[in-house]
Amino acid sequence: GDSVTQMEGPVTLSEEAFLTINCTYTATGYPSLFWYVQYPGEGLQLLLKATKADDKGSNKGFEATYRKETTSFHLEKGSVQVSDSAVYFCALSAQYNFNKFYFGSGTKLNVKP
């Protein structure tokens, strides 16, 4: 079945460091891919998305490229800030059942000043 696997956390970085959170997926066809962010005490918020192969989603300095050949959608940011500390979830929705979302287990990011 469809699924998402993302790197386990926590990930601890210093401010201005480069961030990569790995995400790979298993799905038939061409799913849509998402990154969500969850700040403490809040619900998940959409961070970025990509709906077809080779698309790059970007928002707030974060980027992720939909790689069909490696079934990956890694999240990157060139220079993290303390305010980026949160839990990040990779997710997919299936091509033939778009409105059913599959989430990864989440990766907690801690950014230290």
Place this chain on the structure above:
Amino acid sequence: DAGVIQSPRHEVTEMGQEVTLRCKPISGHDYLFWYRQTMMRGLELLIYFNNNVPIDDSGMPEDRFSAKMPNASFSTLKIQPSEPRDSAVYFCASSLPQGEAFFGQGTRLTVV
């Protein structure tokens, strides 16, 4: 729009009691989802609705759990009787067809 609204934000109840969680989706969204989040199991999809009709309830853990959507602007998730292992954060989300999911702030349930 105010977004997805869930109530209550926090609920503490005793084992064996009935618990009802409530959700108001974003107006115009056809899909509504209930998720449960725990440290051990992460984010689990319990059930989702399309146009008020349950489409997939395969994630509902036991018969103690039930969900309803009597109209387009309201849904409930009920646990009866509640058990300590039901303690979790329960999220409601809604979406348009082929759109991303918008989440509420969640209900933190503690069963003692």
